[in-house]
Amino acid sequence: MAKDQNQNYEEFVKGLWRDNPVFVQVLGMCPMLAVTNSAINALTMGLATFFVLVGSSFLVSSLKQFIPKQVRISSFIIIIATFVTVIDYTLLALMPKVHKELGAFIPLIVANCMILGRQEAFASRNTVKLAVMDAMGMASGFMIALFTLGAIREILGDGALFGVKLFGDNFEPWIIMILPPGGFLTLGLILLCFNWFTVRKQQFLEKVAAAERSGA
Amino acid sequence: MNAKDPELLLEHAPLLQQGMSTPQAMRDVIYSLVPVTLAGIWFFGLSALLVLVVSILGAMLTEWVFSSAENKTESLWDASALVTGLLLGLTLPPGLPLWMAFLGGVVAIGFGKIIWGGLGNNLFNPALVGRAFLLATFPIAMTTWNPVSDVDGFFMVHATNLALPFMHVEPDAMTSATPLGLFKFEQEATPIINLFLGNTSGSLGETSGLLLLLGGLYLWWRRDLDWRIPASILLTVVVFSGILGLFDAERFPTPLFSLFSGGLLLGTIYMATDPVTSPITPKGAWIFGCGIGCLVVLIRVWGGLPEGVMYAILLMNAATPLINRYTQPTVFGRGKERS
Numbered sequence: 001m002a003k004d005q006n007q008n009y010e011e012f013v014k015g016l017w018r019d020n021p022v023f024v025q026v027l028g029m030c031p032m033l034a035v036t037n038s039a040i041n042a043l044t045m046g047l048a049t050f051f052v053l054v055g056s057s058f059l060v061s062s063l064k065q066f067i068p069k070q071v072r073i074s075s076f077i078i079i080i081a082t083f084v085t086v087i088d089y090t091l092l093a094l095m096p097k098v099h100k101e102l103g104a105f106i107p108l109i110v111a112n113c114m115i116l117g118r119q120e121a122f123a124s125r126n127t128v129k130l131a132v133m134d135a136m137g138m139a140s141g142f143m144i145a146l147f148t149l150g151a152i153r154e155i156l157g158d159g160a161l162f163g164v165k166l167f168g169d170n171f172e173p174w175i176i177m178i179l180p181p182g183g184f185l186t187l188g189l190i191l192l193c194f195n196w197f198t199v200r201k202q203q204f205l206e207k208v209a210a211a212e213r214s215g216a
Numbered sequence: 217m218n219a220k221d222p223e224l225l226l227e228h229a230p231l232l233q234q235g236m237s238t239p240q241a242m243r244d245v246i247y248s249l250v251p252v253t254l255a256g257i258w259f260f261g262l263s264a265l266l267v268l269v270v271s272i273l274g275a276m277l278t279e280w281v282f283s284s285a286e287n288k289t290e291s292l293w294d295a296s297a298l299v300t301g302l303l304l305g306l307t308l309p310p311g312l313p314l315w316m317a318f319l320g321g322v323v324a325i326g327f328g329k330i331i332w333g334g335l336g337n338n339l340f341n342p343a344l345v346g347r348a349f350l351l352a353t354f355p356i357a358m359t360t361w362n363p364v365s366d367v368d369g370f371f372m373v374h375a376t377n378l379a380l381p382f383m384h385v386e387p388d389a390m391t392s393a394t395p396l397g398l399f400k401f402e403q404e405a406t407p408i409i410n411l412f413l414g415n416t417s418g419s420l421g422e423t424s425g426l427l428l429l430l431g432g433l434y435l436w437w438r439r440d441l442d443w444r445i446p447a448s449i450l451l452t453v454v455v456f457s458g459i460l461g462l463f464d465a466e467r468f469p470t471p472l473f474s475l476f477s478g479g480l481l482l483g484t485i486y487m488a489t490d491p492v493t494s495p496i497t498p499k500g501a502w503i504f505g506c507g508i509g510c511l512v513v514l515i516r517v518w519g520g521l522p523e524g525v526m527y528a529i530l531l532m533n534a535a536t537p538l539i540n541r542y543t544q545p546t547v548f549g550r551g552k553e554r555s
Contacts (some may be wrong), residue, residue: 159382172313172384176353185327192331 008133015137021114022145022187023194028114032146033183035105039162042150044098046143048087048106050136053115055083057123057135064124076119077110084109114142145190152186153177238335242295244440245486248431249302252482255427256420260310261365263374264420268305270314271346274321275301282330296335300324303343303486306421307479307526308350311362311387313379316354320346340533341487344526351526357384361417363392394418396478396522399469411476418478425476432485441489444501449484450475452509460517468517480512483525493533500536500543507532 021027031049036042056079060067067075088106091099099106109115118138123131154160157177159167176182257264279297280288291297301321308317324346332338351358362374379385395406395416410416414424422428435441453474460468474480488494488508495504508528515524 167382170379170383170385172316172354172357172379172382174353175355176349179352181352 008129011130011133012137012140015134015139015141016144017141019138020141020145020194021138022142023191025114025117026191027117028112028142029187030108031105031112032149033180033187035102036146036150036153036183037157037178038154039147039150040098041101042146043143044091044095045102045105046139046146048091049109049112049115049142049146050139051087052080052083052109053118053139053142054132054135055086056080056115057118057131058128060119060123061126061128061131067124072124073116073120076116076124080115080119081110114138148190149183149186152190153182157182238296239294241440241491242299244435244438245299246295246302248434249299249306249421249486251427252306252421252424252431253302255414255424256306256310259364259414259423260362260420261370261372263362263365263372263377264310266314266373266377267308267310267312267317267420268302271305271308271317271321271324272298272301274318275304275325275346276321278322278325278330282326283334291335294335296329297325300329300342300346304346306482306486307343307347307419309358309361309418310420311360311374311376311391312350312357313384314377315379315381316350316357320350323349336492338492339536340530341490341493344483344487344530344533347526348530360387360391361394361397363417364415392417394478394522395473396516399473399477400516400522403466405469405473406477408472408476411473419482422479422482425481428481428485432481435485435489441485442491442494442501444498445489445494445505446484448502448505449480449488449509449512452506453480453513456510456513457517460513474513474516478516478523479525483529484508488529488532493536495536495539495543497540497543497545500539503539503543504532504536507535 015021019025022029022032028049031045035045056076059079060076063075063079084107087109088099091102091106118135122134126134151161154162155166156174158173159165159171165171174182177186253268256268276292276297280292283291301324304320304324305317308320324342327349328340328342328345329335329338357376360376365372374387376385376387393401395411395418398404398406406416411423412425414427416423432441432446436443454471457469457474458471461470469477488505495501508525511528511531512524515521515527
């Protein structure tokens with residue numbers, strides 16, 4: 001039982017950092033770059049993706065015995081599209097303003113390769129429980145990445161976070177940050193830091209291992 | 217190996233050593249920029265000096281922070297960061313907040329050079345990358361031009377210069393449009409003699425055509441620049457705007473005005489000729505120059521902005537690898553067949 005728990009935890013955590021869908025796998029770039037011009041948009045998109053990914057992973061994993069191998073991709077897409085439609089109308093009813101800003105990118109969650117990738121690589125091969133844990137981890141990782149990018153871009157581009165002004169009236173907005181180039185630049189810099197950190201960590205671990213070997 | 221009395225030569229093909237090195241070339245560029253820099257300070261006062269110093273500081277600090285430990289002093293001493301910072305400073309308006317000038321220097325070296333792998337690997341001219349970033353980020357501050365200061369105003373620092381980081385200050389003094397802006401939006405031509413001497417508002421170092429040409433001549437005499445690039449750019453601009461002038465002399469600027477207004481000379485002599493980001497073949501240099509000239513006139517006449525030299529050069533920088541590839545001379549003895 002303990003081992004089982006451990007595996008669940010492992011599947012959840014890997015999406016947050018080690019296999020982060022954005023920073024490591026570089027998937028789902030379209031929403032990543034397009035809707036992260038403010039923190040609220042980014043967070044909404046993250047939550048919508050969370051719902052779609054967890055829902056479709058659950059369904060795909062439950063139905064994996066019934067889906068013929070030849071038509072699995074289209075079946076996955078139909079399942080994903082179902083959840084996207086649900087979240088599309090939910091957002092339209094609950095947050096019409098944000099829905100309008102996100103525009104075409106809510107329906108485009110269907111085309112997010114991160115979601116389809118999880119179905120193909122994980123949900124269709126694992127138990128329901130593991131699939132849901134994996135989906136939750138991946139979606140949370142995606143949400144963290146979206147929010148980081150959205151927060152940085154909103155703070156620099158507008159001097160605000162969630163619409164609350166942080167720096168007073170004389171703040172000089174960085175116009176580029178709310179435009180598409182700002183998305184590319186910020187994402188590139190975050191990836192740079194992420195890779196730098198990973199390499200550093202690896203070097204450190206190797207050093208420790210070498211020291212341990214020579215010590216023993 | 218003892219180079220004076222070698223028993224066996226184990227070196228690569230260029231056995232003839234030339235005295236020219238990167239620090240040497242960079243020093244030449246700095247010498248040739250001295251008159252332009254002094255003129256900028258003379259025309260725009262202490263503010264100009266501050267902007268220049270801060271943008272150089274930003275560039276050199278970034279270079280120092282990001283170069284590898286064994287390379288730190290060497291990469292600073294080859295003065296390429298100094299040249300980048302200075303060139304960037306010369307393209308900025310004199311009233312720019314100092315923190316923006318610093319940021320420009322950081323971006324110029326960081327995004328323009330270091331991220332590509334350091335000196336010699338960059339695709340775009342670093343100084344122009346810094347300026348393009350600033351223009352896209354702070355469009356208002358980057359297009360607020362101060363008029364030429366008089367003798368009393370020499371020691372006056374603009375209040376806008378001293379804005380705190382991330383903040384801005386409302387422009388204190390009168391602002392005035394550049395000659396190109398005047399021409400484009402108010403159909404008002406500036407006398408050529410003012411453009412020639414530099415007695416107009418504009419970026420720090422772009423106003424004085426005479427001194428820029430002198431600097432260019434010095435560089436050409438020292439063989440630090442490929443004369444084909446400036447020649448082809450200026451020729452294209454003159455011919456293109458001359459042809460346009462035939463259609464409607466009222467609407468289109470005269471060739472002489474096109475030549476001496478805006479950043480054309482500064483960009484042509486110092487940025488387009490950057491040996492890293494311009495084609496290496498003679499034929500390629502002509503194509504490169506003609507492309508820049510055409511783009512400059514096109515952007516100035518039909519674009520939304522009054523000035524387009526920066527974008528023209530950056531666009532042609534992007535085309536440089538392609539130009540190099542298609543203008544490769546055929547290897548001797550191979551005939552016309554291409555690999």
